[in-house]
Amino acid sequence: MADVLFTNVRIFDGSGDLPYGGEVLVQGNRIARVQRSAGPGARTPPIGGVQLIDGAGAFLMPGMVEAHTHFSWNDQPSLDAILRMPPEEHILWCAQVAKRYLDMGWTSCVGASTAKPRLDVVIRNAIDDGTIVGPRYLAASQEITVPGGLGDTTRPHLPQSEFAFGAVVSGVEEMRRCVRTFVKWGVDSLKINLSGESITGMPSEMSQFTEDEIACCVQEAKAWGKRVAAHARSTWSIKQCVKQGIEVIYHASFTDSEALDLLEAHKTEHFIAPGLAWLINTCHNASHWGLTPEVTRRMGYHRELEAAVESMKALRRRGVRILPGGDYGFAWTPHGTNAKDLEYFVRYVGMSPMEALLSATAWGAPMMKLHRQIGKVHEGYLADLLLVDGDPLADITVLQDKARILAVMKDGEFHRAPPLRAPRSTRWAA
Ligand SMILES: [Zn+2]
Numbered sequence: 085m086a087d088v089l090f091t092n093v094r095i096f097d098g099s100g101d102l103p104y105g106g107e108v109l110v111q112g113n114r115i116a117r118v119q120r121s122a123g124p125g126a127r128t129p130p131i132g133g134v135q136l137i138d139g140a141g142a143f144l145m146p147g148m149v150e151a152h153t154h155f156s157w158n159d160q161p162s163l164d165a166i167l168r169m170p171p172e173e174h175i176l177w178c179a180q181v182a183k184r185y186l187d188m189g190w191t192s193c194v195g196a197s198t199a200k201p202r203l204d205v206v207i208r209n210a211i212d213d214g215t216i217v218g219p220r221y222l223a224a225s226q227e228i229t230v231p232g233g234l235g236d237t238t239r240p241h242l243p244q245s246e247f248a249f250g251a252v253v254s255g256v257e258e259m260r261r262c263v264r265t266f267v268k269w270g271v272d273s274l275k276i277n278l279s280g281e282s283i284t285g286m287p288s289e290m291s292q293f294t295e296d297e298i299a300c301c302v303q304e305a306k307a308w309g310k311r312v313a314a315h316a317r318s319t320w321s322i323k324q325c326v327k328q329g330i331e332v333i334y335h336a337s338f339t340d341s342e343a344l345d346l347l348e349a350h351k352t353e354h355f356i357a358p359g360l361a362w363l364i365n366t367c368h369n370a371s372h373w374g375l376t377p378e379v380t381r382r383m384g385y386h387r388e389l390e391a392a393v394e395s396m397k398a399l400r401r402r403g404v405r406i407l408p409g410g411d412y413g414f415a416w417t418p419h420g421t422n423a424k425d426l427e428y429f430v431r432y433v434g435m436s437p438m439e440a441l442l443s444a445t446a447w448g449a450p451m452m453k454l455h456r457q458i459g460k461v462h463e464g465y466l467a468d469l470l471l472v473d474g475d476p477l478a479d480i481t482v483l484q485d486k487a488r489i490l491a492v493m494k495d496g497e498f499h500r501a502p503p504l505r506a507p508r509s510t511r512w513a514a
Contacts (some may be wrong), residue, residue: 085174086135087111093139093471098146098460100438102479108144109134110467112498118463137502142257142490143475145441146459147191147468148483149448150219150409150422151473152334155207157413161373163249163284163396166199167237174200178207181413182218184420188486191468191494192452194387194409195224196313196334196357199249199277205270217499220468221451222273225266226251226422227315228259228301229277233292234284234315250277256300261305273298273311273332274275274398276301277322282383283366285373288317289338289384295324302328319343332451334401334410335359337392344395348402355451360428361409361417363389369417396433406433407451408444423483430480437480467496 091107095118105121119159142373142433155178156165169177198204204223211218227250229235235250245252276291280286305312306329311334312406316322319340325333326346332355339347347354366375367385380386396406408425411417428438435443449459458466471491474482482488491502 086105087116087131088135088137088496088498089131090137090139090144090469090471093142093144094475095461096143096145096445096477097462098442099462100442100446103130103143103475106167108461108469110469110496111469111502112492115215115311115461115463115467115469116463118461137471137491139471139502142502143472144461145470145472145476145490146445146461146465147219147470147494148189148423148444149407149459150185150190150193151332151355151407151448151451151453152186152196152359152409152411153193153221154198154411154413155185155419156203157258157411157419159415159418160415161415163235163237163368166299167247167249169199171200174203175206178203179210179218181419182207182211182216182221184500185219185422187496188420188422189472189483189489189492190219190422190493191470192220192448192454192458193218194313194332196409196411196428196464196514197224197227197250197315199226201226201251201266202269208272208371209270219494220454220458222452223271224313225269225271225274227277228253228262230254230292230297234277234279234281234286250420253297257297259297259300260304260481263301263303263310264308264437267305267308267310271310273313274301274305275313275315277315277317277329278324279316279335281317281390282313282385287384288335289319290387291320292320295328298324298328298330303329303385322347325354328403329353330354332357335415336391336395337363337388339391339395339398344398344402347399347404351402351404355397355405355407356393356399357407357409360392360396360432361422361424362411362414363392364428364432365416373415375416393432400433400435401437404445406435408440420486421484422483426476426480426483435450438475441476462471467493473501 109117210225280290353412451499
């Protein structure tokens with residue numbers, strides 16, 4: 085791959101500082117140099133063999149990290165529609181969706197559960213070995229659940245595991261076997277459903293699993309060096325995440341003061357991804373699929389949205405990391421619209437655009453287990469970079485527009501190169 089020098093760019097480096105004019109040199113798959121502009125009229129001496137990209141003042145920022153990704157959700161209106169997709173079509177779907185994330189500037193995604201046992205693992209491996217195009221990816225298990233719980237979609241006459249959206253277990257030994265089996269398939273993380281989800285008929289405030297079963301899941305996962313992530317909407321389930329050491333907490337809608345205190349006391353050990361897009365759009369933008377505001381109000385989603393917003397405001401005040409991503413891949417939250425989460429963080433949670441941008445970049449690095457490797461435009465970091473037409477700090481919604489994301493670089497290679505119109509790009513002779 086050619087080395088690349090971005091000149092004449094405004095650099096948002098992920099440190100929390102305001103953007104500054106300058107240039108960035110990428111050599112191989114790393115950022116080799118980040119230099120502030122020497123002032124107006126200063127010109128960079130040509131470097132042999134380097135592709136020069138004149139950014140014409142565009143906004144250069146780290147690639148974004150999606151903290152709660154389901155490649156296998158197929159933009160349909162129900163779990164059943166996801167479940168019924170045959171495996172052959174399903175893996176092709178996942179490959180196509182993986183590319184869509186990269187197209188939209190998400191250079192890293194954290195798998196949050198998959199609809200069939202090995203979809204996530206196969207996609208991660210295919211991205212890693214270059215068979216398909218996609219973001220850096222951590223592969224998840226199916227959602228582990230209990231008989232009758234969230235994700236058990238079997239019928240009395242169709243009890244086979246193929247008819248279950250999740251992996252259904254009961255008791256400590258079944259949990260242990262389940263975790264070990266997913267580890268055998270090669271997952272990076274285990275997903276456990278600790279609470280309900282109102283649309284499925286099991287209210288979000290209800291909890292499932294015994295403490296023994298949860299403890300077994302966490303111990304077994306950690307024994308194999310794996311992470312646990314939980315679907316945790318209820319207050320009890322959120323507390324269980326802290327007490328049992330479940331690193332990734334999805335949703336965290338219903339908190340009380342004890343839950344907030346626990347999360348604050350352990351804030352360096354946990355990541356919260358609330359998935360506000362799901363709540364907001366289920367409440368307000370799903371009428372076309374029969375989920376009118378009246379219906380979703382009866383389900384309890386409007387009350388949950390209010391509770392989740394209050395919980396996130398409180399957690400933000402307490403310095404707990406809140407990350408973007410969550411349950412994109414339903415008909416009313418299609419894949420690729422994920423940057424709406426940043427707008428929601430500003431509009432609903434009260435983050436500044438700077439905080440929202442940091443949550444999508446610097447804060448995502450440890451979530452990807454790539455601390456000091458991604459999330460910043462710093463020397464020595466992996467070259468995951470976006471060139472944006474506009475200023476996300478002035479208007480966070482520009483990141484929702486593919487046309488405004490001029491270039492996407494992952495691991496030092498352009499997934500999408502900037503438009504080749506002079507003088508934006510010139511190749512210097514060696
Ligand atoms: Zn999810």
